[in-house]
Amino acid sequence: MTALILGRRAxxxxxxxxxxxxxxxxxxxxxxxxxxxxxxxxxxxPPGMVERWRERYGLDQPLPVQYAIYLxxxxxxxxxxxxxxxxxxxxxxAEQFPSTIALSVTAFLVALLLGGAGGLAAAMRPGSPAxxxxxxxxxxxxxxxxxxxxxxxxxxxxxTLRWLPSGGSGTWRHLVLPALTLGLASAGVIARLxxxxxxxxxxxxxxxxxxxRGLPRGLLITRHVLRNAAPAVVAMLGLQAxxxxxxxxxxxxxxxxxxxxxxxxxxxxAKDYPLAQGCIVVAALxxxxxxxxxxxxxxxxxxxxxxx
Amino acid sequence: xxxxxxVGLLLAAVCMALAxxxxxxxxxxxxxxxxxxxxxxxxxxxxxxxxxxxxxxxNSVYDTLVFRSHSGEYVPMxxxxxxxxxxxxxxxxxxxxxxxxxxxxPFDATAVKRTLDRIADPESGSRRAVTLLxxxxxxxxxxxxxxxxELSQPFAPLLDSFSQVYxxxxxxxxxxxWGAEYQxxxxxxxxxxxxxxxxxxxxxxxxxxxYVRIPGTYERDVLPEVTEVEFRFLVEPAVRxxxxxxxxxxxxxxxxxxxxxxxxxxxxxxxxxxxxxxxPLVGFLNTQAAPTDDIRVRQALLLATDRAQIVxxxxxxxxxxxxxxxxxxxxxYAPTAGHSAPSADIAGAAALLDEAGWRLGNNxxxxxxxxxxxxxxxxxxxxxxxxxxxxxxxxxxGLGVELQMEEVTxxxxxxxxxxxxxxxxxxxxxxxxxxxxxxxxxxxxxGQRNWSRAASPDLDAALNAAREASDRGARRExxxxxxxxxxxxxxxxxxxxxxNLNGVRACVGELAxxxxxxxxxLNDLDLTSSCR
Numbered sequence: 001m002t003a004l005i006l007g008r009r010a011x012x013x014x015x016x017x018x019x020x021x022x023x024x025x026x027x028x029x030x031x032x033x034x035x036x037x038x039x040x041x042x043x044x045x046p047p048g049m050v051e052r053w054r055e056r057y058g059l060d061q062p063l064p065v066q067y068a069i070y071l072x073x074x075x076x077x078x079x080x081x082x083x084x085x086x087x088x089x090x091x092x093x094a095e096q097f098p099s100t101i102a103l104s105v106t107a108f109l110v111a112l113l114l115g116g117a118g119g120l121a122a123a124m125r126p127g128s129p130a131x132x133x134x135x136x137x138x139x140x141x142x143x144x145x146x147x148x149x150x151x152x153x154x155x156x157x158x159x160t161l162r163w164l165p166s167g168g169s170g171t172w173r174h175l176v177l178p179a180l181t182l183g184l185a186s187a188g189v190i191a192r193l194x195x196x197x198x199x200x201x202x203x204x205x206x207x208x209x210x211x212x213r214g215l216p217r218g219l220l221i222t223r224h225v226l227r228n229a230a231p232a233v234v235a236m237l238g239l240q241a242x243x244x245x246x247x248x249x250x251x252x253x254x255x256x257x258x259x260x261x262x263x264x265x266x267x268x269x270a271k272d273y274p275l276a277q278g279c280i281v282v283a284a285l286x287x288x289x290x291x292x293x294x295x296x297x298x299x300x301x302x303x304x305x306x307x308x
Numbered sequence: 309x310x311x312x313x314x315v316g317l318l319l320a321a322v323c324m325a326l327a328x329x330x331x332x333x334x335x336x337x338x339x340x341x342x343x344x345x346x347x348x349x350x351x352x353x354x355x356x357x358x359x360x361x362x363x364x365x366x367n368s369v370y371d372t373l374v375f376r377s378h379s380g381e382y383v384p385m386x387x388x389x390x391x392x393x394x395x396x397x398x399x400x401x402x403x404x405x406x407x408x409x410x411x412x413x414p415f416d417a418t419a420v421k422r423t424l425d426r427i428a429d430p431e432s433g434s435r436r437a438v439t440l441l442x443x444x445x446x447x448x449x450x451x452x453x454x455x456x457x458e459l460s461q462p463f464a465p466l467l468d469s470f471s472q473v474y475x476x477x478x479x480x481x482x483x484x485x486w487g488a489e490y491q492x493x494x495x496x497x498x499x500x501x502x503x504x505x506x507x508x509x510x511x512x513x514x515x516x517x518x519y520v521r522i523p524g525t526y527e528r529d530v531l532p533e534v535t536e537v538e539f540r541f542l543v544e545p546a547v548r549x550x551x552x553x554x555x556x557x558x559x560x561x562x563x564x565x566x567x568x569x570x571x572x573x574x575x576x577x578x579x580x581x582x583x584x585x586x587x588p589l590v591g592f593l594n595t596q597a598a599p600t601d602d603i604r605v606r607q608a609l610l611l612a613t614d615r616a617q618i619v620x621x622x623x624x625x626x627x628x629x630x631x632x633x634x635x636x637x638x639x640x641y642a643p644t645a646g647h648s649a650p651s652a653d654i655a656g657a658a659a660l661l662d663e664a665g666w667r668l669g670n671n672x673x674x675x676x677x678x679x680x681x682x683x684x685x686x687x688x689x690x691x692x693x694x695x696x697x698x699x700x701x702x703x704x705x706g707l708g709v710e711l712q713m714e715e716v717t718x719x720x721x722x723x724x725x726x727x728x729x730x731x732x733x734x735x736x737x738x739x740x741x742x743x744x745x746x747x748x749x750x751x752x753x754x755g756q757r758n759w760s761r762a763a764s765p766d767l768d769a770a771l772n773a774a775r776e777a778s779d780r781g782a783r784r785e786x787x788x789x790x791x792x793x794x795x796x797x798x799x800x801x802x803x804x805x806x807x808n809l810n811g812v813r814a815c816v817g818e819l820a821x822x823x824x825x826x827x828x829x830l831n832d833l834d835l836t837s838s839c840r
Contacts, residue, residue, distance in 0.1 A: 031717075031719075031720065032716075032719070032720040032723035032724070033717065033718075033719025033720045033721075033722055033723040034719060034722070034723070035719060037719070037722055038717075038718045038719035038722055039358075039435065040435060041718075041722060041756050041757055042358065042718060043358040043435035043436045043439060044436070044439055044737070044744070044747045044757060045435050045436075045438070045439050046439060047752070047753070047755075047756060049435075052430060053433075056433075082350075084350040085350045085351055086351060086356070086433050086488075087351075087488075092507075095506075095507060096507075096508065099509075151546050151547065151550075154547055154550045154554075155550055158550055158551075158554040158556065159549075159550040159553040159554045162554050162555065165554070165556050166547060166550045166551050166554045166556050167540070167542065167547055167551060167556065168509075168510075168540055168556065169509055170509075253543055253544050254544050254546075254547060255547075256540060256541055256542050256543060256544065256547060256551075257509075258506070258507065258508035258509040259508070262348075262508060262543070263508070266350070269717050269718075270350075270717075270718075270719070271717070271719045
């Protein structure tokens, strides 16, 4: 059963990535404009260079041929050469991805810690000032765009208080503001779901029975409430991983950090097909894997799935 | 509850006090400078890549064959003397002796040839540098310190090209060793060495202590005070000023105009506006698509544009109003060629449109035989161009003209141009040689950057002759003629001369820029105090 679940998840992951790759391949080409022409015209290059460059990147081939060549290379782990950077997409992605992972993992931990603790605290005393505060803050976290909170954080903690660097990368101090900015948005979602799931689990008849039997409160919460509330929260964490990965594009720009998000935005604007496709393949893989992991963990936490 | 609140407030106050007492994070020893760049270039190889941004660090890494002084003269740098054959097809450079690249490789004619061959090789993928070389055919080494460059046609801008970092000689040993990875390991002969380049993160230069200063170029004849310069990429305009205010950066270019006034009230930061010579920010009017195919419509739009209002509102008054195809500070600017009245002449514009048959309707908009007077503009999101477009929309509406504006990527704008769907496209381009006009107004550049779709034999003739003329005075006259023709045909709506607003922290002292306005002179910098 376990092997079956894992196998099914792996197959779904691969199919999802293939679907994403195909969609991106054709959508990028549906956008108006030619990447090579844009680059050369911008440089003021004389006529005659465009054709040579199109040939170099295989853009003179019919679309199905380009697609087949791309899939063939992809199967061998070759993401092609970026038109904009004239370098292998794999090198570019490898260069930028660690920074994005550092940011999204830290932001994820921030979200999990603040969201989980906040949601739990709110659910423990529904209607209390603490509950109201968590609900207010989580709504704010969900509603405020990271672009705005990021610049606000820079102005307050960077320019005014000078506690932390306003941008850049390299040390843990550079990571604090971007991770908090990105994590807070996600923390709001996690807090709201944790609160709702805990309240729902606490209202179950078996919890009420255990309570009336005099089970200590701590044991009641860990054994009966949290275990039942956990699967929904864990499954949603996978989705949040995707949200955080997508959110890095804006956060990286605001905080002048290197990263995959910025690389992708640049690739899309310049219509750099190989680079945009490469970034999306990596992002899609990361997202689907994170999702598959969280779904699997959620399944194992849920006895109804674990023991059929 | 009251006690808790008081404790909370006390804690907050303690935190604030600690923060204000804690030492600023930019003190210390050494003379390191942090310089904020506004764009992370896709590549940093001067021979291959395009961006003006790459020259900001690299201009200090390389010396060039020729140096362009602030008065616009081309004076010797790595080339001691040069001569040009009478037919303009052969340039002979006598190179300076005793110069070495940062890696110890001797600088000689073979090294320069190696750089030029690299640029000219189609496989290298050069874009800007190869364009600057023009009709280059080959170069040959006459002797160790003499290089001969052969052209297929006379090309007067070549000296200007050789004064740019894009054609700067690189160490042949480094080029051979690193190949396609050369951008990470660049070796020149300039006052600073490239120490590290991490894409999208930083570029670091360190002082080159063996630098041989060439008289007539840099002023400082002892080693630069700055020992290390770290360039960081501050792509988002809103964070540039906070980076200066927090001391995270010491110099930042392209401060948004709305932030510039805040700098002027700050004792710690100085605003250094630098005018950039070249094509100002202009709107190209398409002469081959209705309704801008009618010269009266184009002239009416020129008259109806209140450029002074645009410059004041969008650019905070920091830029001069542009008058023609070259900025006022360009060496070949022709003062009489421009459209000098910065404010609008709505009555004059209305008369022209009436004459062209575009009548004002009851709805306040003009039409002719049932067709509304409607223009399509494609704007890219940079350089406050969308804001300029919005003001134009409002200004022209007063004349009864509808401006439809679409914000697109550059590639999408070019697709619209190819389909001849545009009436208006904005652009600005830095450049010290007026030959840049050729790429925008010559009929041979239709389908490229000739967005006005100008096809005027007179204009082509003037641009061709100027490109080939060896006499400086004659070139100047030809470019003046070209500028007159451009404005007489109302091919463009000039908006503003480009001014780069730099924010410089007080510790940096007076920061000067090269004659192109983009590249800082790090060699001659006298720091007021240590910046970090």
